[in-house]
Amino acid sequence: MAITKEKLIEGLNHDLAAEYRAIFQYLQQSFLLKGLGRIPFSEYLSKEAQGEMRHVEFLAEKIVSLGGMPTITPLPVKVGKDLREMLQNDLEAEREAIADYKERAKQAEEFGDIGLQVELENLLAEETHHLEELQKLLEG
Ligand SMILES: [Fe+2]
Ligand SMILES: [Fe+2]
Numbered sequence: 615m616a617i618t619k620e621k622l623i624e625g626l627n628h629d630l631a632a633e634y635r636a637i638f639q640y641l642q643q644s645f646l647l648k649g650l651g652r653i654p655f656s657e658y659l660s661k662e663a664q665g666e667m668r669h670v671e672f673l674a675e676k677i678v679s680l681g682g683m684p685t686i687t688p689l690p691v692k693v694g695k696d697l698r699e700m701l702q703n704d705l706e707a708e709r710e711a712i713a714d715y716k717e718r719a720k721q722a723e724e725f726g727d728i729g730l731q732v733e734l735e736n737l738l739a740e741e742t743h744h745l746e747e748l749q750k751l752l753e754g
Contacts, residue, residue, distance in 0.1 A: 615688055616724055616726075617721050617724045617725050618670035618726065619681070619725070621721070622680065622718075622721055622722065622725050623646050623677055623680050623681075625714075625717070625718050626673055626676060626677050626682070626718065627677060627682065627684065627685045627719055628714065629672060629711075629715065629718060630670060630673040630684055630685055630713055631685050631688055631689045632685055632688075632689050632707070632711055632714065633666050633669045633670045633673060633691040633711075633712065634686070634687070634688035634689070635688040635690065635691055635707065636662075636663070636666040636669075636704075636707055636708075637663045637666045637667060637691065637709070638688055638691050639672065639687075639691045639703065639704065640659045640660070640662045640666065641659070641660065641663045642691060642693065642706065643659045643700045643703075643704075644657075644659035644696070645661040646700075647659070647697065647700075650723060651697045655697060656670055656703060659700075659730070661737065662704075662744065663727075665740070665744075666678060669737055669740075672737070676733075677717075678728060686714075692706075692707075698752065701728045701748055701751055701752055702752065704744075704748055705745065705748040705749065705752065706750060708741050708744045708745040709746035711737075711741040712741045712742055712745060715734050715735070715737050715738035715741065716738060718734050719731050719738065721732040722734055729731075734752055736749065
């Protein structure tokens with residue numbers, strides 16, 4: 615049986631909650647950061663938050679288009695004790711986002727909304743880029 619619209623909206627709302635978490639997590643880190651890592655990481659983290667904001671806008675608008683109510687409740691933010699732990703938490707969150715968008719793109723295809731499928735695959739590509747950046751940073 616094909617996926618229902620309600621189930622798709624539920625999935626997109628999970629993704630939206632995860633994007634809000636990403637914004638708050640990146641921003642909180644950019645505020646908390648002290649020491650030599652503050653420059654340039656504070657700016658890097660706040661730019662990441664701005665990028666995730668575009669994902670929020672896309673998902674929320676799409677949920678409304680489908681007749682749903684976009685959530686404003688984020689998934690729980692993880693607070694790291696130092697820069698490395700912060701980036702490790704971000705890496706985990708990006709990895710989750712990639713897995714979720716992979717599943718969601720499949721569901722969008724199943725639902726017959728190819729436009730949404732393509733958009734979700736683009737989000738997946740952007741999160742993959744975020745993940746690879748974080749991997750490089752953590753290698754140092
Ligand atoms: Fe995102
Ligand atoms: Fe991301």
